[in-house]
Amino acid sequence: MPDLLQVTGVSKQYVSVKAVDNLSFSVKQGEIFALLGPNGAGKSSLVRMLVGFTYPDSGTIAVNIDGQAYQSIPHQSLGYLPEDRGLYAEKTVQQNLLYFAKLRGVEKNAALAQIESWLTQFDLSDRAHERLKSLSKGNQQKVQLISAVLHKPKVVLLDEPFSGLDPINQEKVVVFLEALKAQGMTVILSAHQMAMVEKLADRMLLMNHGQAVLYGTLAEIKQDVGVGIDITVSFSEATNYAALNLGNYKVACTQLSQSKIKFELSDSSELNLLLADLSKSTTLQGIETKTMDLHQLYLKVIESHQGKVQSQEHAHVS
Numbered sequence: 575m576p577d578l579l580q581v582t583g584v585s586k587q588y589v590s591v592k593a594v595d596n597l598s599f600s601v602k603q604g605e606i607f608a609l610l611g612p613n614g615a616g617k618s619s620l621v622r623m624l625v626g627f628t629y630p631d632s633g634t635i636a637v638n639i640d641g642q643a644y645q646s647i648p649h650q651s652l653g654y655l656p657e658d659r660g661l662y663a664e665k666t667v668q669q670n671l672l673y674f675a676k677l678r679g680v681e682k683n684a685a686l687a688q689i690e691s692w693l694t695q696f697d698l699s700d701r702a703h704e705r706l707k708s709l710s711k712g713n714q715q716k717v718q719l720i721s722a723v724l725h726k727p728k729v730v731l732l733d734e735p736f737s738g739l740d741p742i743n744q745e746k747v748v749v750f751l752e753a754l755k756a757q758g759m760t761v762i763l764s765a766h767q768m769a770m771v772e773k774l775a776d777r778m779l780l781m782n783h784g785q786a787v788l789y790g791t792l793a794e795i796k797q798d799v800g801v802g803i804d805i806t807v808s809f810s811e812a813t814n815y816a817a818l819n820l821g822n823y824k825v826a827c828t829q830l831s832q833s834k835i836k837f838e839l840s841d842s843s844e845l846n847l848l849l850a851d852l853s854k855s856t857t858l859q860g861i862e863t864k865t866m867d868l869h870q871l872y873l874k875v876i877e878s879h880q881g882k883v884q885s886q887e888h889a890h891v892s
């Protein structure tokens with residue numbers, strides 16, 4: 575798929591903070607792309623530039639929609655869930671949604687059909703005629719999500735769509751976002767819920783202090799970080815790891831029982847090779863594997879980047 579968005583060397587400085595620092599990445603047409611990073615990493619500052627509310631101090635943003643070039647995502651092609659939510663508390667759910675649909679030029683009957691369908695998906699169809707303020711925060715959030723997509727935009731940009739939602743509703747948002755992708759929309763979201771991102775995102779950018787720390791598919795990111803894998807193997811007869819020929823591998827072994835060994839392999843891509851080697855001289859009865867998930871990977875990488883930034887700052891001051 576061609577790139578819909580290309581960010582090249584973008585920086586944004588507020589008075590005393592470099593919110594975005596020489597950032598480069600691209601988003602492909604039709605993918606779900608996640609922006610990750612700790613509080614203050616610069617995600618919202620980046621999003622504000624992507625939608626043209628603010629401009630980079632340096633670097634470029636190039637957007638390509640249907641062969642047309644733009645410097646930010648054009649309003650007519652954008653469905654946006656901003657950081658600060660804004661609906662009309664005194665109006666009903668349906669009045670709110672009809673209002674947003676009208677603002678974006680959607681004909682009333684088409685809007686009503688879409689509203690009905692999305693409200694049903696979010697278990698809110700019986701609340702359509704209640705005032706927004708009578709809904710819980712999470713349910714208001716779902717109405718706000720619907721309001722962002724009624725005009726079937728090309729690009730949907732969601733600032734923390736999972737915030738304030740319980741696990742069941744987070745899953746519903748995953749299904750909602752997958753449905754948008756199936757309709758051909760490109761979805762860019764910022765999020766702190768790694769389990770949701772792991773399920774959903776085709777590619778991701780992990781930011782810290784305005785910089786790109788990791789970028790790519792989950793598999794590419796795991797390879798970059800050199801994520802290892804833990805394998806517990808049960809053998810059909812007593813097997814001691816000291817007798818195995820493992821000189822070619824970066825592996826730590828723990829004898830769990832006479833016939834059970836845990837292998838901590840530094841490079842997960844060597845898994846199949848190791849198992850093939852083991853089965854040459856022994857009979858494998860059972861294999862359990864455990865790899866680092868995105869949450870653990872995030873903690874590991876952000877901690878190490880934080881350390882690097884602090885030592886650079888220290889070197890700068892002294």
Ligand SMILES: Nc1ncnc2c1ncn2[C@@H]1O[C@H](COP(=O)(O)OP(=O)(O)OP(=O)(O)O)[C@@H](O)[C@H]1O
Pocket residue numbers: 588589591592593611612613614615616617618619620
């Ligand atoms: N309008 C502003 N004026 C001054 N500083 C700002 C402004 N907006 C953001 N910042 C600063 O820029 C940095 C990045 O903030 P930003 O809101 O982009 O981070 P974020 O990754 O979206 O964080 P969060 O996950 O908490 O929403 C922070 O240090 C923040 O204090």
